[in-house]
Amino acid sequence: MKHFLLRLALFLSLLSLTCAALVVGTVELHRRTIDRCTLGAEIDTVIAGDSHTMWAIDDSQLPGLRNISLNAEGYRYTYLKLRHLLQTDHRIATIYIGVSYHNFAGYYDEYIYGVTFHDYLERYLSLLSRADYEGLVRYAPQHSLGLARSIVQRGFRPGLKGECLMYGQFPAEQKTQVFDASKMQARLEEQFYRSNRVVEPSVSNVEYLQKIVDLCRAHGLRVAALATPLHPEYERRIPASYRRLLRHFLQDSGLPYYDFADLTLSDAEFLPDGDHTNYAGAMTTTRRFKRYHEGG
Amino acid sequence: MLFNSIEFAIFLPVVFGLYWAVPGHLFRLRNSILLAASYFFYGYWDWRFLSLIFVSSLVDYAVGIGLTQTQLGGRRRLLLLASLIVNLGLLGVFKYYNFFIDNLVDTVTFLGVHLEPSRLELILPVGISFYTFQTMSYSIDVYRRSLKPTRDVLAFFTYVSFFPQLVAGPIERASNLLPQFSARRRFDYERAVDGLRQILWGLFKKVVIADNCAGVVDATFADSGAHGGSTLLLGAVLFAFQIYGDFSGYSDIAIGTARLFDFNLMKNFAFPYFSRDIAEFWRRWHMSLTTWFRDYLYIPLGGSRGSRSQTIRNTFIVFLVSGFWHGANWTFIAWAVLHTLFFLPLLITNRNRRHLDAIASRFPGPVEVLLILRTFLLVTLAWVFFRAESVGDAFAYFQGIASPSLLSKPDLPSKFLLLEIALMVAIEWLGRHGEHGLAPKEARFPRPLRWGGYLGLASLVLFGGGGTEDFIYFQF
Numbered sequence: 001m002k003h004f005l006l007r008l009a010l011f012l013s014l015l016s017l018t019c020a021a022l023v024v025g026t027v028e029l030h031r032r033t034i035d036r037c038t039l040g041a042e043i044d045t046v047i048a049g050d051s052h053t054m055w056a057i058d059d060s061q062l063p064g065l066r067n068i069s070l071n072a073e074g075y076r077y078t079y080l081k082l083r084h085l086l087q088t089d090h091r092i093a094t095i096y097i098g099v100s101y102h103n104f105a106g107y108y109d110e111y112i113y114g115v116t117f118h119d120y121l122e123r124y125l126s127l128l129s130r131a132d133y134e135g136l137v138r139y140a141p142q143h144s145l146g147l148a149r150s151i152v153q154r155g156f157r158p159g160l161k162g163e164c165l166m167y168g169q170f171p172a173e174q175k176t177q178v179f180d181a182s183k184m185q186a187r188l189e190e191q192f193y194r195s196n197r198v199v200e201p202s203v204s205n206v207e208y209l210q211k212i213v214d215l216c217r218a219h220g221l222r223v224a225a226l227a228t229p230l231h232p233e234y235e236r237r238i239p240a241s242y243r244r245l246l247r248h249f250l251q252d253s254g255l256p257y258y259d260f261a262d263l264t265l266s267d268a269e270f271l272p273d274g275d276h277t278n279y280a281g282a283m284t285t286t287r288r289f290k291r292y293h294e295g296g
Numbered sequence: 297m298l299f300n301s302i303e304f305a306i307f308l309p310v311v312f313g314l315y316w317a318v319p320g321h322l323f324r325l326r327n328s329i330l331l332a333a334s335y336f337f338y339g340y341w342d343w344r345f346l347s348l349i350f351v352s353s354l355v356d357y358a359v360g361i362g363l364t365q366t367q368l369g370g371r372r373r374l375l376l377l378a379s380l381i382v383n384l385g386l387l388g389v390f391k392y393y394n395f396f397i398d399n400l401v402d403t404v405t406f407l408g409v410h411l412e413p414s415r416l417e418l419i420l421p422v423g424i425s426f427y428t429f430q431t432m433s434y435s436i437d438v439y440r441r442s443l444k445p446t447r448d449v450l451a452f453f454t455y456v457s458f459f460p461q462l463v464a465g466p467i468e469r470a471s472n473l474l475p476q477f478s479a480r481r482r483f484d485y486e487r488a489v490d491g492l493r494q495i496l497w498g499l500f501k502k503v504v505i506a507d508n509c510a511g512v513v514d515a516t517f518a519d520s521g522a523h524g525g526s527t528l529l530l531g532a533v534l535f536a537f538q539i540y541g542d543f544s545g546y547s548d549i550a551i552g553t554a555r556l557f558d559f560n561l562m563k564n565f566a567f568p569y570f571s572r573d574i575a576e577f578w579r580r581w582h583m584s585l586t587t588w589f590r591d592y593l594y595i596p597l598g599g600s601r602g603s604r605s606q607t608i609r610n611t612f613i614v615f616l617v618s619g620f621w622h623g624a625n626w627t628f629i630a631w632a633v634l635h636t637l638f639f640l641p642l643l644i645t646n647r648n649r650r651h652l653d654a655i656a657s658r659f660p661g662p663v664e665v666l667l668i669l670r671t672f673l674l675v676t677l678a679w680v681f682f683r684a685e686s687v688g689d690a691f692a693y694f695q696g697i698a699s700p701s702l703l704s705k706p707d708l709p710s711k712f713l714l715l716e717i718a719l720m721v722a723i724e725w726l727g728r729h730g731e732h733g734l735a736p737k738e739a740r741f742p743r744p745l746r747w748g749g750y751l752g753l754a755s756l757v758l759f760g761g762g763g764t765e766d767f768i769y770f771q772f
Contacts, residue, residue, distance in 0.1 A: 001316060001483050008492070011747070015754050022759060145302070152759040157712075 022152045027133075029159030030126035037126070037164035038088045039066050045293070046085070047226065048078050048212075049098020056228035056277045058170040058286040062293065069098060070168035072120050074112035075208035080127040081166050082212060086219050095216050099209065099225040099249075099257070101242045102191045102275065108202040113139035118150035123165040125155045174279040175271060183272035184234050191275075198239040206249075213253050225250065227259035229285055231267070231274030263288050297340040299549045300503050300761075307337065312556055316483055323480050327454045330557070334459035338422075345421040348386055353456040355382045356431040360438045360445035360452070372439060379435035383428040390418055391425065395624030423463030425621055429588055431456050434470035436592055443471050451477035460553040464546045466564040466584035473561070481558035491555030493734040496750060497723075498548030499757045501733075504716050505541030507762030509534040512709045517683055520693045525702030528693060534709065535683050536676045537717055540569060543582070548732050567728045569675075569721075570655065572667035574638040575648035577675060585621070589614045604644070611643060612636050622682070627690060631681040638674050654728045716760070 039046070043066045047053050051071035059067035068081065078097070085092060102108070110116045113136060128136075137144050158165055192199055216223040250257050269281030277285055297303050311333040318325045339346050359379040363372055394415050404411045434452075437443035446452050455474045461467075516523055516531030523531070547564035554561045568580035578586055590599075597610040619632025642648040655664055677694075684690035708714070720733070726740075727733040734750075741749075 001485075004483070004485050004488055007489070011750070014747070014751055015758075018751050018755050019758060022755060149759055153761075156759075 019148060019152075022156070023148050026152050026155045026159050027125050027128075029162075030122075030155060033159070033162035033164070034084070034126040035088075036162055037084065037166060039068070039085070039092075039167065040089075041091060043089065044091045045094040045096070046092060047096040047098065048082060049073070049096075049226070050103070052100055052102075052228045052276055053096075053098035053226060054168050055171065055175065055271075056282050056285045057289055058282055060170060061286055062290060065293070066167070067170050068167040070120075070123060070166075072111045072116070074108055074117075074202075075103070075205045075212060076112050077124050077127070079208045079212050079215065080124065082215060084127060084166070086215070086221075092221065094222045094224075096224050096226040097209070097212060097255075098228065099246070099255075100227045100230070101238045101246055103205055103209070104201045104242055104245045104249075105191050106199045106202045107191050108205050112202070112204050115140060115143050115146065118143070118146055119154075121147075121150055122154040122158055125151065125159070127166065170282070176278060176280075177272050178278065179231055179267040179270040179274050180272035181233070181274075184231065184274035187273035187275050188234065188237055192239050192242065198241055201242075201245060206245075209249070210253070213255065224256040224258060225253075226289075227257070229260045229263055229265050229270075229277060229281065231265075231270045234274035258289075258292055260285060260288060297337050299546065299553075300499060303340065307333070308553065308556075315557055320480050320482060323478075324448075324450060326481065327450050327477055330459070331450065331454040331457065334454065334457040334462060337459040338457065338462055341422055342419070345424075348390075348421055348424065349427060349457050349462075350453075352383055352386065352428055352431045353453045355379060356435050356456070357446075357449060357452045359435045361447065363435075363438045364445050376435055376439045379432060383432045387424060387428055389416070390420055392620075392624045393418075426465050426467055427456055427462060429467050429585075430470075433467070433588065433592060434474070437470055443474075446474060446478070448478055458554070458559070460550040460557075460559075461561055464543070464550070465582075466547055466550065466562050467588050468561060468584070469588075473559070476559050484558060487555050487558065490731075490736060491552040493736075493750070494548045494552030494555065494732045496552075496753055496757070497732050497734040498545040498550075498552060500545070500753050501541035501548065501720060502545030503757050503761035505720055506538045506545060508713050508716065508760075509538035509541065509709075510762055512713070513538050513683070517685075517689075517693070520689070520696045523696065524704050524706065525697045525699040526704050526706035527701075528696045529702065530706045530708070532676050532680050532683075532693075532697070535679050536569070536672070537720075539679065539682070540565075541720070551732075563731060567654065567724050569672055570660075570668055570725065570728060571671050572651045572655075572664060573642055573647070573671055574635065574674060575642045576651040577671055578635075578639070579652075585618065589618055593617060608640060608643065611639065615639070626687050627681045627684055630687050630690065631678050634678045634681060638678070712760070716756070 042064060045062075045065040047057055047059070047065065047067040047069055049069040050073045051069070054067065054069035054071055057067050059065050068085075082095065111120070117136070136147055140147075213223060263285065265277065265281050265284060269277055269284060271278045271281075297307060311329065314333075315326055315329050318329065335346055335349075338349065356379050359375045362375045366372060366375075397413050397415055401411050401413065434443070434455075438445045451474065454477050455468075455470065458468075458473070513531055513535045516528060517535070520528055520531075544565040551561045551564070562584055564582060564584050566580040566583065568577050571577035571580055594610055594614045597613060598606055599610060600607045602610075615632045615636040616629065619628040619630075619635075622628040622631075639648070660668065680693050681687070681690045684693060724733045727735050730736070734753075
């Protein structure tokens with residue numbers, strides 16, 4: 001038995017070393033190829049944000065602009081992306097930041113630190129510092145193994161190929177589903193309500209949104225907040241505390257804010273949750289945004 | 297509790313430590329630990345269904361005792377009948393009641409009669425088809441006087457609920473497993489190490505092969521109309537690997553785990569996809585169920601002792617019951633009928649026992665390759681019925697395959713998955729004469745190479761797996 005346990009311990013130690021090497025190696029692969037992550041000389045304007053901006057503005061119709069938004073992206077990661085971008089792409093002059101009520105809601109923390117983040121982390125492997133990884137482990141220590149697994153499982157192949165995953169763009173897939181009140185209700189409950197109580201705001205998103213603004217201003221960029229269209233029924237049911245939060249942020253930061261208030265979309269232009277535009281809605285929104293953007 | 301879960305990774309070493317900490321002569325205490333662990337293992341999923349295992353165990357234990365106390369044929373038959381009624385009754389209520397009711401309603405509606413019987417809203421208890429068959433085999437063997445009944449209630453209850461094989465087999469015979477609970481067990485280094493190898497191999501097949509195939513297969517079967525014929529055929533092939541990886545992987549983990557406790561479970565799979573005809577396939581696939589039906593259904597029906605037509609009838613019945621055992625759905629019946637149609641030509645021409653041993657040569661000859669591919673193709677086509685939600689869906693799937701797009705380039709899954717499947721096939725080919733894919737190969741490979749291979753496989757299990765899917769056979 002003793003011999004068996006010793007051999008088993010030896011095997012498990014070697015396995016642990018192999019696993020550690022795979023995790024560290026995967027991260028290192030991404031770090032080594034980060035220099036390839038550039039947008040190109042023709043880009044001077046970017047839109048950064050999450051799925052709301054990602055699915056609302058078709059950057060192929062806007063020369064010189066790249067929509068680098070990615071779905072489920074917390075401001076913490078947008079900040080790290082922009083910090084890298086401003087070091088590599090010196091022609092960037094304007095940044096639009098997607099800002100809406102949901103960005104302030106606490107449900108987002110799961111997308112920033114929690115298990116849900118594991119499904120997206122390959123995009124940011126090159127950007128995270130050791131302290132960031134430690135923070136992820138501290139947030140959900142019981143999922144440390146899952147974190148290591150996700151790093152290798154999701155990051156190894158792109159790392160090997162030297163793919164840059166941190167910059168998104170308007171998706172090729174044309175989403176055609178339309179508004180559905182029951183889906184909107186579920187979405188509102190996911191974002192703003194827990195057991196019939198309004199959820200606490202996301203401390204991380206509030207903090208990093210301010211950091212993004214400070215970073216852009218420190219680089220002398222023009223920065224504006226952009227809120228993509230919301231279904232009127234969805235917007236009506238946003239908790240008052242979140243309305244105040246957004247209003248105060250905009251007042252305090254002094255950011256120009258464009259919320260497409262002058263644009264009315266039909267039910268057929270929203271995705272079922274009423275929170276995102278579908279492809280038809282994106283085309284309408286892009287046309288209006290183009291006028292706004294070109295008008296300065 | 298799933299074998300491929302963190303919970304089991306904690307549970308197994310704890311039970312292993314407690315079990316071997318008990319001195320060898322106190323084997324009843326070891327049985328108590330295994331019984332408690334097994335009930336915890338099962339109850340972790342849903343403790344309410346422990347009562348079913350308890351009742352099934354109690355009835356068959358009592359029937360066994362009762363059969364020793366009477367020599368009267370009539371009373372003995374009654375006792376056996378009691379066991380069959382309880383076990384098949386449990387199965388009938390939980391697994392088949394709604395199926396029969398739905399079909400009854402469909403039939404009488406077709407005849408113009410309106411009927412509204414109530415359906416039962418029941419969850420199918422995990423593994424019920426496995427442990428009820430296991431307990432029934434005990435009562436039947438005791439009734440036939442081919443097995444001495446046990447008076448050791450602890451050993452019997454542990455035999456029924458032994459956690460490695462409780463929920464998805466192998467379906468053990470009391471004659472093989474029960475005596476092991478009444479004997480002193482000694483820790484055997486070689487056996488334990490081989491048990492770990494078999495667990496690793498089972499995990500690889502389940503987590504890396506089956507779970508990665510699952511995503512592609514689910515997408516293909518969910519909307520067969522959206523895919524071309526070649527992609528649908530590839531989806532069926534991947535399902536063949538998925539179900540093999542899933543079920544034989546479970547069996548390997550079960551057998552390997554039992555070995556850690558010095559128990560020998562029966563072999564359940566013998567590399568069935570290397571079979572050269574359907575008869576050989578059925579001697580190598582889910583062997584514990586196939587032999588169960590052979591011993592307790594086919595032979596009592598007369599087996600092959602009667603006329604040719606009786607043999608054909610008996611074979612047909614066994615396939616049909618086997619299909620129905622898998623689930624209360626016409627798809628399983630269709631699957632079974634298709635296999636019968638594949639099997640009967642071999643039976644009629646007396647060629648069903650041509651291939652009894654694995655291919656001996658290092659590589660198969662061209663004819664053997666063709667035979668293996670033909671058998672695999674037939675089995676794969678039959679799997680379409682097994683996987684489809686309904687017989688109509690299966691026919692739509694076949695229709696999709698048999699379209700001009702069969703000759704187009706399929707939507708290929710990731711190269712990694714294809715490489716992993718190739719790796720599995722290669723390792724199984726090398727290990728086809730052994731108990732499992734990783735059975736000792738000391739003579740062939742030096743230790744550093746073997747350990748490197750084990751580390752590689754373990755890393756793939758940890759990092760290369762799909763989502764944590766349930767084992768397919770849990771539903772049966």
